[in-house]
Amino acid sequence: MKRSKKKVLIAASVLVALGLVLCLGTLVAIDFDLTRLNTTMQLAEGPNGPIQFGIYFGG
Amino acid sequence: MRKEEFLTALRDALHGLPARDLERSLEFYREMIDDRMEDGLSEEEAVAAIGPVEDVVAQILSETPLPRLVREKVRPHRGLRIWEVVLLVLGSPVWLPLLAAAALVILSVYLVIWAVIASLYAVDLSFAICGVAGLFGIYLAERSGNLAAGIMMLGAGFICAGIAIFLFFGFNQATRGILLGSKRVVLGLKSRFVGKEAVQ
Numbered sequence: 153m154k155r156s157k158k159k160v161l162i163a164a165s166v167l168v169a170l171g172l173v174l175c176l177g178t179l180v181a182i183d184f185d186l187t188r189l190n191t192t193m194q195l196a197e198g199p200n201g202p203i204q205f206g207i208y209f210g211g
Numbered sequence: 212m213r214k215e216e217f218l219t220a221l222r223d224a225l226h227g228l229p230a231r232d233l234e235r236s237l238e239f240y241r242e243m244i245d246d247r248m249e250d251g252l253s254e255e256e257a258v259a260a261i262g263p264v265e266d267v268v269a270q271i272l273s274e275t276p277l278p279r280l281v282r283e284k285v286r287p288h289r290g291l292r293i294w295e296v297v298l299l300v301l302g303s304p305v306w307l308p309l310l311a312a313a314a315l316v317i318l319s320v321y322l323v324i325w326a327v328i329a330s331l332y333a334v335d336l337s338f339a340i341c342g343v344a345g346l347f348g349i350y351l352a353e354r355s356g357n358l359a360a361g362i363m364m365l366g367a368g369f370i371c372a373g374i375a376i377f378l379f380f381g382f383n384q385a386t387r388g389i390l391l392g393s394k395r396v397v398l399g400l401k402s403r404f405v406g407k408e409a410v411q
Binding site: 157160161163164165166167168169170171172173174175177178179181182188189190191192194205207 | 342345351355357359362364365366367368369370372374376380
């Protein structure tokens with residue numbers, strides 16, 4: 153396997169590991185209560201009211 | 212193997228190839244062997260350096276378009292008689308749609324192969340886009356004040372980006388395998404129009 157390819161694959165592994173740490177860490181921090189991730193934010197003011205972006209897990 | 216034995220084996224294996232193509236191929240390999248002999252190799256060594264007849268046949272077949280082989284196979288080697296022409300014309304409502312259907316089946320198989328490859332890379336692209344979108348998590352955390360949601364989204368983005376990289380290499384291998392497999396199928400089809408035992 154080429155050295156550059158190996159480096160890219162290692163970088164990908166680091167990304168996945170880091171992502172898992174962030175996600176699992178967050179889940180532990182919020183006591184696995186996904187409703188605490190519920191978020192709504194206003195992106196812009198549209199002609200028919202605000203354009204919003206949100207994450208909703210119920211609750 | 213001597214030169215003439217090699218060329219005779221090649222001629223037998225390529226029986227069914229259009230005569231002009233066959234002669235051109237034989238001439239090409241004859242010259243290649245002669246060149247190597249002029250470079251100082253013995254006749255047997257020059258023939259051995261070219262490789263097995265099967266490999267040479269596979270190489271020639273891969274360079275010959277399938278329609279040309281089919282045309283050569285179905286081309287009558289004598290003039291058609293009147294009653295044969297009449298039968299052909301009368302039978303055209305049957306054989307023409309069948310021929311069109313066969314051509315369309317081949318075309319659809321070809322398209323399906325490329326559709327599978329395109330869908331693989333579409334999956335990879337969607338993971339990559341999710342990875343980039345994960346960076347949006349920082350903005351989300353800053354704007355909404357919900358740090359947990361922002362970090363969660365960022366983490367998911369990292370995972371997606373990593374998976375996209377893994378999938379890219381995996382799909383490259385898969386694509387190579389699919390193309391190699393389809394090439395083998397086409398070669399197998401082509402070998403049915405020439406000497407059967409020539410290509411494995």
